[in-house]
Amino acid sequence: MxxxxxTTRLWHWLNLVFVVILFMSGLTISNAxxxxxxxxxxxxxxxAWLILPRFPDWMTIPGYYSLAVARDWHILAAWPxxxxxxxxxxxxxxxxxxxxxxATDRKEWRPASIRRDLVAxxxxxxxxxxxxxxxxxxxxxxxxxxxxxxxxxxxxxxISPGMEPTFGWLVEGLGGRxxxxxxxxxxxxxxxxxxxxxxxxxxxxxxxxxxxxxxxxGHHEEGPGDAA
Amino acid sequence: MRRRNFLVAAxxxxxxxxNKVAESAPGxxxxxxxxxxxxxxxxxxxxxxxxxxxxxxxxxxxxxRGNGTTDPQEPAYQQHAAESFANWRLEVGGLVETxxxxxxxxxxxxxxxxxxxxxxxxxxxxxxGEWTGPQLSLLLEAAGLREEANYIVFRCADTLNGAVYYESxxxxxxxxxxxxxxxxxxxxxxxxxxxxxxxxxxxxxLGYKHAKYLTAIEAVASLEDIGGGxxxxxxxxxxxxxxxx
Numbered sequence: 001m002x003x004x005x006x007t008t009r010l011w012h013w014l015n016l017v018f019v020v021i022l023f024m025s026g027l028t029i030s031n032a033x034x035x036x037x038x039x040x041x042x043x044x045x046x047x048a049w050l051i052l053p054r055f056p057d058w059m060t061i062p063g064y065y066s067l068a069v070a071r072d073w074h075i076l077a078a079w080p081x082x083x084x085x086x087x088x089x090x091x092x093x094x095x096x097x098x099x100x101x102x103a104t105d106r107k108e109w110r111p112a113s114i115r116r117d118l119v120a121x122x123x124x125x126x127x128x129x130x131x132x133x134x135x136x137x138x139x140x141x142x143x144x145x146x147x148x149x150x151x152x153x154x155x156x157x158x159i160s161p162g163m164e165p166t167f168g169w170l171v172e173g174l175g176g177r178x179x180x181x182x183x184x185x186x187x188x189x190x191x192x193x194x195x196x197x198x199x200x201x202x203x204x205x206x207x208x209x210x211x212x213x214x215x216x217x218g219h220h221e222e223g224p225g226d227a228a
Numbered sequence: 229m230r231r232r233n234f235l236v237a238a239x240x241x242x243x244x245x246x247n248k249v250a251e252s253a254p255g256x257x258x259x260x261x262x263x264x265x266x267x268x269x270x271x272x273x274x275x276x277x278x279x280x281x282x283x284x285x286x287x288x289x290x291x292x293r294g295n296g297t298t299d300p301q302e303p304a305y306q307q308h309a310a311e312s313f314a315n316w317r318l319e320v321g322g323l324v325e326t327x328x329x330x331x332x333x334x335x336x337x338x339x340x341x342x343x344x345x346x347x348x349x350x351x352x353x354x355x356x357g358e359w360t361g362p363q364l365s366l367l368l369e370a371a372g373l374r375e376e377a378n379y380i381v382f383r384c385a386d387t388l389n390g391a392v393y394y395e396s397x398x399x400x401x402x403x404x405x406x407x408x409x410x411x412x413x414x415x416x417x418x419x420x421x422x423x424x425x426x427x428x429x430x431x432x433x434l435g436y437k438h439a440k441y442l443t444a445i446e447a448v449a450s451l452e453d454i455g456g457g458x459x460x461x462x463x464x465x466x467x468x469x470x471x472x473x
Contacts, residue, residue, distance in 0.1 A: 020242055033352035040283070040346055043293040043353035058236050062250070063243040067350065068466030073246065075473050076262035161348050162270040162432050162472020165278035177346065177354055 002217035007091035009214055011084055018081040019191065021073055022152075026188055027055040028062070028070030036185060040176035049182070082153045088145070101133055102142050108135045126205040144194055148187050155184040267470040276400050280431035283344040288414055289355045292347075294421030297393065300386035300441055308385075313417075313425035318409070322381070322446035325372030332411060332425055338362035341408050349435040350467065357422075359429050360412040365403045367445065377447035381454060382428050382439035388461060395439040396451055396459040396469075397430055406431040409442065434471035436462045 004012075035048035042048065062069045092098040107113065117135045120126075133141065157163050158171045158180035174180040202210045212218065249255035300306075308316055313332060321327040342360040368380070380402040384393040401407055408429045411418060418424040423440025430437040437460070451457060456464030463469045 021246065024239070024242060029352065033349070035353070037353075040287065041289050041354040041356045043289075043349075043355050058239045058243075061243060061246050063240075063247070066466070068462075068468075069250070071350075071468065071473075072250075072259040072262065072466075075266055075468075076259055079262060079265060160266075160270070160473050161280065161434060162266075162274065162470075165280055165432060166274045168281055171281070177348065181352060 003213050003219060004217050005091070005095055005097060006217065007088065007095070008097060009217060011088040011091070012214060014084055015081070015088070018077045018084070021061060021077040022081060023188060023192065024059060024061040025070040025073040025077070028060040028065065028067065029074060030185070031055055031060065031065060032067045032070075036182040037178040038175065038182060039178055042178045052185075078153075078156060085145075085149050085153070092145070102138050102145070104135060104138050104142070108138070124204055126201075140194060140198075144191070148191050148194070151183065151187045152191070155180045155187065159184060263468045263470055263473070266473045270470075270472050271400070274432075277405060279406055280345055283346065283356055285344055285358060287356050288344060288358055292355050292357045292413060292419075292422055293349075293353065294419075295349055295351075295435065297386040297388055297440065298421045300420075302385060302387065305385045305441065309420060309424070316425050318426060318442060319383075319444040319446075320367050320371045321444065322448050323374040323377035324368070324447050325374065326370075328367070328371050330367075335362055335409060335411060335426070338366055341405070343406055343408070343429070343431070345406070345429070345431050347435055347438070350462075350471070358412075358414045359408065359410040360415075361408040361410040361426075361429070363405065364407045364409055364428070364445070365405075367409065368402060368447070371447075373447055376449050379448050379451055379459070381446040381448055381451070382442055383444035383446060384439050385441035385443050391455070391461060391464075393439065393441070393461045394455055395428070395437055395461070396448075396454075397433075397437065401430055401432065404430075404432065409445075432472055436460070436467065437471045 030052055031054055034052040034054065035042070035045060036050040036052070037043075037047050038049055045051065057063050057065070060070070061073050089098075092102075114135060120134070121136055154170060155174060157167055158174050159177065164171055164177075171177055171180055174183055209218075250259060316332055318330045318332075318335065319327070320330065339362060340360055341363055342358060344356060344358045346354050346356050348354050364380070377399070379396045379398055382395045382397075384395075386393050397407070406429065410423075410427050410429050411425060413419065413422055418427060423438075423442070426442040427440040428438050428442060448454065451459040455461065458464045459469045460467075
């Protein structure tokens with residue numbers, strides 16, 4: 001049996017492409033009005049809870065300031081991003097990847113067990129047998145797949161004025177349009193945080209094998225769990 | 229430092245790829261198709277009469293930000309402003325049975341709609357204001373909109389960077405109950421900053437659709453021969469014609 005299913009690998013790399021396009025074009029959109037507000041409205045510095053820096057051109061799509069072009073890329077990439085996430089969830093539930101590898105049980109939430117995982121991580125010990133994820137990995141992947149990525153889509157829908165007549169409950173649930181916009185930024189940067197830690201841990205835990213496994217699928221190593 | 233260089237290189241690679249796609253003919257077609265997919269999805273999910281949220285009077289923002297043109301310098305407009313817009317006219321023409329020329333007084337005597345709505349700028353900010361004016365549908369019905377009119381074009385008195393401002397909507401947004409020709413903001417005549425003496429309210433779309441300094445409403449079959457052919461001042465500069473996204 002492969003370590004990563006084909007659907008997982010396909011989704012992983014395609015999702016990376018679209019998330020990068022969305023993030024970099026999103027930085028241009030941020031440059032158009034780099035202030036964040038809570039509630040329904042806000043337009044002036046004194047109403048803002050956060051004023052973002054100007055993101056330099058090498059970080060943005062396009063590589064010069066154009067809100068129009070950035071919006072084109074953003075609303076194009078939003079489609080495959082959302083549809084692929086939906087597809088990944090269907091695949092993950094169907095092939096039991098979610099239940100088998102990501103869902104946690106009550107035992108894993110015990111403070112002692114969480115502490116053990118944390119300490120092992122901080123000591124950069126990644127040997128936890130037979131291709132299984134430990135608690136922190138499950139938590140990180142679960143949060144990304146179940147909260148952060150879906151919230152990018154929902155808060156994005158909530159910012160669209162054309163969607164509001166139908167999805168008014170969504171805008172209200174997120175605390176108003178400017179709150180939804182703030183959350184869109186917060187989740188985007190939470191995703192960036194995950195991305196940085198994810199890449200760092202791959203580098204620390206044997207990048208060649210990790211990358212080749214994510215491309216070819218890899219194999220389950222022999223371990224006590226697989227012996228039976 | 230090396231990590232930063234790597235990031236810059238990775239960013240440059242993504243950018244180069246995106247530029248290649250955007251410059252190719254299929255890439256450009258794909259980018260403009262996305263706008264149509266969103267419009268299609270919005271129209272599929274949303275009833276054509278469904279209303280944008282309306283707020284209580286107490287939710288009105290302390291002042292209403294102005295953007296784009298906030299003080300038109302054209303001599304004709306300046307003259308009107310000096311006369312407190314007493315001689316302003318709104319022409320209703322194009323593909324209609326009976327072209328009309330209306331005074332502000334004519335418009336104020338029609339049945340009025342007052343709505344407290346949120347204005348969302350394409351840049352990202354929002355402001356809430358109370359707008360009053362007759363529904364556009366009233367004017368179009370009175371003038372007798374012809375069958376072949378697919379779009380309503382809004383002509384404006386201001387120029388931005390040397391080009392005349394204009395905008396357009398299709399019949400669905402033209403006949404939407406919240407689409408009004410506003411003459412008042414928060415119970416007062418429109419300030420010059422916000423489009424005096426008349427501006428459009430297209431409540432389910434972004435701010436650039438809400439044409440200010442309105443001089444004429446023109447029914448047309450196609451947008452091709454108007455301005456740059458894309459249906460509006462900002463659309464001619466690359467922005468989406470469907471601004472509900």
